[in-house]
């Protein structure tokens with residue numbers, strides 16, 4: 231059965247509904263002693279066994295989210311955006327669930343292919359692909375390469391072997407502003423991605439690709455932004471793309487067989503927040519595509535979508551241990567053993583999270599506190615104005631839900647703290663997917679004196 235991804239619609243019978251756990255994975259169960267289990271595994275026990283901070287990933291939640299997409303878009307290519315989070319197991323799960331993979335470096339690509347991901351189901355992106363990115367993609371035989379600049383066209387054509395043709399798509403700027411933060415709005419003219427329709431660079435690039443015998447232009451791509459909670463901008467994007475496809479047919483006599491509308495599907499980070507309704511998106515995008523193409527008598531292109539965050543974000547929970555509690559005038563700072571090195575999102579985008587005390591039951595009154603990290607700057611705030619029991623103390627465990635996307639994939643080596651491990655939970659068992667980064671790992675790279 232396919233389940234809606236819209237977590238605020240958790241039914242009242244769901245044990246998560248009464249306990250403020252609506253944005254947590256579906257398998258989440260609160261225990262009477264204040265602990266919480268995910269995938270049948272106690273988070274407090276996971277923290278004791280694997281240490282903290284630890285990222286816990288609910289395998290069934292990831293798989294279920296993949297299936298929801300496959301069910302909503304049965305005729306489309308659903309391609310997981312690996313930048314949200316990638317490890318070997320993740321690549322394996324999404325492949326088993328029938329998704330393709332969007333990568334944007336030789337590193338992501340090689341990890342996926344050496345794990346057995348079929349290269350023909352991989353799409354390579356990047357506004358500035360390095361020679362190594364392009365060489366690796368051509369050598370490993372990726373399905374499609376999304377060209378993002380005019381200069382890339384000849385560079386790519388030059389490395390495709392004589393007897394073969396590389397399928398490419400062109401990333402165009404539809405001129406649409408959408409997305410949860412200025413830093414993730416990619417559909418407008420004033421940012422680095424894509425080729426503008428307005429100034430004619432997209433049309434120029436189409437002609438250049440069509441003029442390269444070793445490149446096969448299979449379609450257009452656009453990605454308007456990230457953390458988008460409304461269907462509307464996608465509809466506008468589909469319209470613009472159909473418009474450009476019509477002009478390409480007029481100018482070049484070719485009908486492009488594919489259309490990729492990127493990802494960007496928004497999720498709720500805190501109870502009560504909105505998320506993008508994937509079923510509604512599917513219904514309206516497909517209707518727009520069919521009706522729009524019928525109007526101009528274009529063959530309906532095969533659709534590709536590239537969700538990242540909505541596949542893996544809500545499947546992850548990060549567990550930290552409290553290291554200190556400091557009360558200064560009007561503020562209480564609860565400091566944990568991770569921070570902006572494993573989750574830079576609050577510092578970068580001002581995103582708000584809902585941490586929760588786990589592992590013990592507290593009857594103390596809630597008090598608004600600021601949860602901060604352990605890094606050496608004042609901006610290392612993980613969550614502000616969070617209600618936590620006022621007896622919160624060092625040694626307590628705090629769990630942050632919706633931690634699966636763009637935390638570890640954007641993690642840094644700041645202060646040489648080391649990146650946390652990733653533990654998969656499923657059917658009551660926990661296993662390490664990615665081990666903790668040790669001091670030894672870090673010092674091994676440092677070979678000069």
Ligand code: LLP
Nearest residue numbers: 311453456457493494495536537538539636
């Ligand atoms: N396709 C393309 C070409 C993209 O650039 C992206 C994301 C996606 C798909 C997937 O978007 P998603 O469904 O995950 O929103 N670091 C930011 C998000 C950056 C998104 C970059 N591109 C954050 O933490 O919110």
